[in-house]
Amino acid sequence: xxxxxxxxxxxxxxxxxxxxxxxxxxxxxxxxxxxxxxxxxxxxxxxxxxxxxxxxxxxxxxxxxxxxxxxxxxxxxxxxxxxxxxxxxxxxxxxxxxxxxxxxxxxxxxxxxxxxxxxxxxxxxxxxxxxxxxxxxxxxxxxxxxxxxxxxxxxxxxxxxxxxxxxxxxxxxxxxxxxxxxxxxxxxxxxxxxxxxxxxxxxxxxxxxxxxxxxxxxxxxxxxxxxxxxxxxxxxxxxxxxxxxxxxxxxxxxxxxxxxxxxxxxxxxxxxxxxxxxxxxxxxxxxxxxxxxxxxxxxxxxxxxxxxxxxxxxxxxxxxxxxxxxxxxxxxxxxxxxxxxxxxxxxxxxxxxxxxxxxxxxxxxxxxxxxxxxxxxxxxxxxxxxxxxxxxxxxxxxxxxxxxxxxxxxxxxxxxxxxxxxxxxxxxxxxxxxxxxxxxxxxxx
Amino acid sequence: xxxxxxxxxxxxxxxxxxxxxxxxxxxxxxxxxxxxxxxxxxxxxxxxxxxxxxxxxxxxxxxxxxxxxxxxxxxxxxxxxxxxxxxxxxxxxxxxxxxxxxxxxxxxxxxxxxxxxxxxxxxxxxxxxxxxxxxxxxxxxxxxxxxxxxxxxxxxxxxxxxxxxxxxxxxxxxxxxxxxxxxxxxxxxxxxxxxxxxxxxxxxxxxxxxxxxxxxxxxxxxxxxxxxxxxxxxxxxxxxxxxxxxxxxxxxxxxxxxxxxxxxxxxxxxxxxxxxxxxxxxxxxxxxxxxxxxxxxxxxxxxxxxxxxxxxxxxxxxxxxxxxxxxxxxxxxxxxxxxxxxxx
Numbered sequence: 001x002x003x004x005x006x007x008x009x010x011x012x013x014x015x016x017x018x019x020x021x022x023x024x025x026x027x028x029x030x031x032x033x034x035x036x037x038x039x040x041x042x043x044x045x046x047x048x049x050x051x052x053x054x055x056x057x058x059x060x061x062x063x064x065x066x067x068x069x070x071x072x073x074x075x076x077x078x079x080x081x082x083x084x085x086x087x088x089x090x091x092x093x094x095x096x097x098x099x100x101x102x103x104x105x106x107x108x109x110x111x112x113x114x115x116x117x118x119x120x121x122x123x124x125x126x127x128x129x130x131x132x133x134x135x136x137x138x139x140x141x142x143x144x145x146x147x148x149x150x151x152x153x154x155x156x157x158x159x160x161x162x163x164x165x166x167x168x169x170x171x172x173x174x175x176x177x178x179x180x181x182x183x184x185x186x187x188x189x190x191x192x193x194x195x196x197x198x199x200x201x202x203x204x205x206x207x208x209x210x211x212x213x214x215x216x217x218x219x220x221x222x223x224x225x226x227x228x229x230x231x232x233x234x235x236x237x238x239x240x241x242x243x244x245x246x247x248x249x250x251x252x253x254x255x256x257x258x259x260x261x262x263x264x265x266x267x268x269x270x271x272x273x274x275x276x277x278x279x280x281x282x283x284x285x286x287x288x289x290x291x292x293x294x295x296x297x298x299x300x301x302x303x304x305x306x307x308x309x310x311x312x313x314x315x316x317x318x319x320x321x322x323x324x325x326x327x328x329x330x331x332x333x334x335x336x337x338x339x340x341x342x343x344x345x346x347x348x349x350x351x352x353x354x355x356x357x358x359x360x361x362x363x364x365x366x367x368x369x370x371x372x373x374x375x376x377x378x379x380x381x382x383x384x385x386x387x388x389x390x391x392x393x394x395x396x397x398x399x400x401x402x403x404x405x406x407x408x409x410x411x412x413x414x415x416x417x418x419x420x421x422x423x424x425x426x427x428x429x430x431x432x433x434x435x436x437x438x439x440x441x442x443x444x445x
Numbered sequence: 446x447x448x449x450x451x452x453x454x455x456x457x458x459x460x461x462x463x464x465x466x467x468x469x470x471x472x473x474x475x476x477x478x479x480x481x482x483x484x485x486x487x488x489x490x491x492x493x494x495x496x497x498x499x500x501x502x503x504x505x506x507x508x509x510x511x512x513x514x515x516x517x518x519x520x521x522x523x524x525x526x527x528x529x530x531x532x533x534x535x536x537x538x539x540x541x542x543x544x545x546x547x548x549x550x551x552x553x554x555x556x557x558x559x560x561x562x563x564x565x566x567x568x569x570x571x572x573x574x575x576x577x578x579x580x581x582x583x584x585x586x587x588x589x590x591x592x593x594x595x596x597x598x599x600x601x602x603x604x605x606x607x608x609x610x611x612x613x614x615x616x617x618x619x620x621x622x623x624x625x626x627x628x629x630x631x632x633x634x635x636x637x638x639x640x641x642x643x644x645x646x647x648x649x650x651x652x653x654x655x656x657x658x659x660x661x662x663x664x665x666x667x668x669x670x671x672x673x674x675x676x677x678x679x680x681x682x683x684x685x686x687x688x689x690x691x692x693x694x695x696x697x698x699x700x701x702x703x704x705x706x707x708x709x710x711x712x713x714x715x716x717x718x719x720x721x722x723x724x725x726x727x728x729x730x731x732x733x734x735x736x737x738x739x740x741x742x743x744x745x746x747x748x749x750x751x752x753x754x755x756x757x758x759x760x761x762x763x764x765x766x767x768x769x770x771x772x773x774x775x776x777x778x779x780x781x782x783x784x785x786x787x788x789x
Binding site for chain 2 (some may be wrong): 192193194195196197198199200201203205269270271311314315316317318319
């Protein structure tokens with residue numbers, strides 16, 4: 001594998017340094033005078049972060065390759081700065097067997113743009129009744145550690161209890177889509193509040209999430225197991241998690257970029273692009289989520305990237321599919337709503353978008369410090385570049401992009417996965433030239 | 446006047462009054478032997494009903510026909526499911542036939558709003574899910590004004606399943622537009638979410654106690670009873686029909702108390718009525734009841750809406766000019782019928 005020299009990147013936004021990557025590993029950090037056969041990535045003024053890790057994406061393959069494939073989803077991930085993504089199990093067929101998990105793993109590897117990590121279903125067919133073969137998925141080549149029925153809540157307390165007990169044996173975690181189906185059924189599509197009342201849309205009350213999270217943290221305490229709360233959307237859930245962590249309960253949580261930035265009033269135009277589950281919430285919730293991410297109550301940002309074919313979104317609002325794109329815009333959203341207002345610094349971004357999600361998902365080679373001997377997964381960010389999102393330019397196969405037309409400051413410039421450049425915005429202007437000044441005396445790599 | 450009528454909020458007070466005045470002329474026409482006017486000759490109106498309806502669809506159909514438009518009824522129950530044709534495809538297919546107006550009834554809130562963004566023709570909301578039903582609010586306002594005159598300061602009480610009522614949502618807007626004071630009454634389970642902030646922002650009152658409102662200091666000028674669907678019981682919104690009636694029905698006793706305080710009080714119901722549940726037979730058939738007036742006003746008001754949306758400045762000259770030399774936006778077509786000497 002060829003060598004890569006990343007020049008002048010500000011590590012976690014701090015001091016600038018050069019990074020020399022060889023054979024997929026960071027070999028040297030400092031002031032490097034490179035020579036010989038080396039590809040150079042000029043990162044002057046850019047912030048270097050460990051490669052981003054997304055605990056929650058939907059890549060739709062197998063089953064809905066018209067909406068996304070592992071290849072297009074991987075390309076979107078790379079463009080968003082991600083070097084690992086956890087692919088949710090609600091495909092067709094469902095990832096509820098070792099074979100299905102290995103298939104996703106292999107498709108991801110063949111693509112090679114990002115580490116595609118299959119999430120296993122908690123229950124067979126996501127039906128919430130019988131446990132899927134959690135142990136066989138864990139023992140498979142895919143080494144599944146994160147289990148989720150995402151899209152559905154594991155609402156039966158006994159099933160949830162058994163799942164939590166069972167995954168302890170192999171250090172697994174259950175990622176819960178918290179939605180009490182009796183309080184928020186399949187028709188629930190708008191945050192229950194003044195907006196849903198006025199629009200006549202079926203309400204999705206915060207309590208439907210909070211009550212499940214409250215139950216689950218108690219189940220985690222009871223079983224001594226580990227629970228992860230997917231897409232936290234309310235201030236009430238934040239309170240429950242904060243309390244649970246203070247008790248020493250092993251709970252982690254993620255929040256999506258859209259719940260950090262978009263609010264329920266966007267639904268006033270009945271545009272299904274804003275239909276997502278859990279729904280967009282009021283400003284008070286958004287502010288509580290930002291604060292919780294900053295203070296560590298919420299551990300990670302996860303996109304819940306949910307591509308949909310056009311025809312599945314062009315229905316009346318209540319009939320349209322839930323979900324929105326997120327992989328390519330996540331870093332820019334976090335930069336805009338957390339870094340620029342001073343709630344997080346770049347080291348904080350590395351925590352919530354890389355090291356914490358890697359730890360939660362059990363990925364030992366991801367989210368590592370930018371230091372010698374770490375695997376070369378990293379993301380280069382221009383903290384000052386303004387981007388205006390254009391849905392048409394997405395690498396995703398779908399266009400259900402709620403960020404279209406919005407402008408953010410801070411954007412991914414390049415992504416390095418396993419020592420290979422998987423995305424480089426400036427690829428056409430910034431030449432990856434072999435260093436012809438290789439004859440520089442003393443250059444010895 | 447806007448191109449579409451999606452929400453009651455689309456209409457200013459002047460526009461509502463304009464429509465209601467036109468409706469009065471139309472209402473006169475309705476009482477004639479020959480009811481047809483040529484105003485919308487050559488125009489095509491599609492009544493696209495994704496949900497069952499009897500009175501709304503027939504009144505739109507009659508309204509269009511009496512104005513000489515070609516009206517076509519399409520029923521597409523069930524085609525709104527995500528497995529069928531997308532709403533966008535359905536809307537654009539109909540629009541591609543170069544129709545002038547789409548009258549839409551849909552079981553999904555917001556459907557008309559969405560369709561209006563995809564098509565070139567006018568879109569008229571004939572009821573979208575649990576969102577709005579603006580022509581119902583207009584015909585209710587017409588009925589109220591016929592009996593009460595100017596609605597400024599009049600106190601209208603709306604009672605029933607507010608959560609699932611598009612009639613309530615449109616009425617509360619139009620009544621406020623016309624200056625009425627509105628109180629809405631329902632058990633907490635049938636109050637829309639966020640009603641506290643909503644009512645504060647839009648200036649109407651809410652109560653869980655019907656008797657307190659009816660017997661309160663603020664004399665009631667009209668009470669509008671909303672239909673309560675019996676299936677709401679299985680949804681746990683209230684325990685039994687009997688309990689609902691005791692708490693929120695317009696019983697004979699409540700009617701007597703209302704009339705004792707104000708002989709001119711009006712009783713409205715958008716229909717179809719559940720006699721014995723939300724409204725007693727005595728109340729439904731009382732002299733104070735204007736339920737049939739509402740139905741009668743339905744055609745006239747819908748004619749007025751079609752007129753204002755379709756016979757605007759861009760009305761092709763021949764259809765109107767040939768028969769109504771003085772027809773302009775300001776002179777409703779019923780005038781024409783009069784000049785033609787249509788028999789009464």
